[in-house]
Amino acid sequence: MTEALFRDDAYLSTVEATVTGLRDDGGIVLDRTVFYATSGGQPGDTGHFERADGTLIKIDATITGETKADIVHLPEAGQPAPAIGETLVLHIDWKRRYKLMRMHTACHILSVVLPYPITGAAVGEDESRVDFDLSEASADKTELTDKMMAIVTANHPIFTRWITDAELDANPGLVKSANVKPPRGLGRIRLVCIGEDGAVDTQPCGGTHVSETQEVGDIHIGKIEKKGKENRRFRIRFGAPPA
Structure with a gap:
């Protein structure tokens, strides 16, 4: 090990x-x-x-x-x-890692403003995607971007804590993924928390993230795609949205 x-x-x-x-x-x-x-x-x-x-x-x-x-x-x-x-x-390669940390955190923020089951995700250096079980196609890129940036600029702290497998079993709502369960076998589960006492978001995750939301920087929803009857793909990109 x-x-x-x-x-x-x-x-x-x-x-x-x-x-x-x-x-x-x-x-x-x-x-x-x-x-x-x-x-x-x-x-x-x-x-x-x-x-x-x-x-x-x-x-x-x-x-x-x-x-x-x-x-x-x-x-x-x-x-x-x-x-x-x-x-x-x-x-x-710290420059690459730090971009991935910022992007992974942005994915968590998107899951806050879109509280639906996650069906897939991929973190990238310049663009990430998160797929949601979302039958409604009415999501608006500008509105979602504004909501995400409100969390970013509020500069919430981000931290990790550990719970036991039994504690996770008692709180199944912590798991946002619809088809991938948190890895078990160590007897404990790592949680990534945003906000004081995890008030903004708390979910199991083994990835790397920044220590406060402001570090994410400018992000926006670049594209929303329909992937099946009840699946919507949201692409997060760095920078302000194009004029």
Whole structure:
């Protein structure tokens, strides 16, 4: 099991770690990492590892292994392989990660202004999408953008807390996804909360987010698409809406 440092501190961009395993596909397993592994619609981190002699191992993707607790770092083709037991300094591509943190937070904000079951989501560096079980096609891009930006500019705090599996079972309304359940097996569930005491939003999520809504910056709904009889796709983009 790899200690996932990003779960408690999404702003930690570098750390020392020890190689604990090497896979046949070149994947590197460490005792701990700041690299987020692809999950929940958020892409895995990229970046590089620095060896003691100064050479670099460029990381092209981060994925989970046999379980969510196993994090595997996939090097670019042609990179040198470290040795088991070797100490490396990890560096994520912070510029990319921070954009994903802002975008993932924006997705949570959209789920506040559109309180419907989520049927799918994908977080991107410049555009994200969230799909809702929503039969009505009357959603207005300008109105939704204004509501989202009101939450952004209010600068609500964002924090995480943990509950037990039993506590989640007792509060099923916390789960917004219609078809994907929070990962279990650790005996506890991570909640991402927006607002004092989570008053704006509280939902299970394992991704990375900013620490206050103002950090999201300008966002807008760029497009609303009909995807089936009762499915609507909302695309979030950075920047103010086009004039």
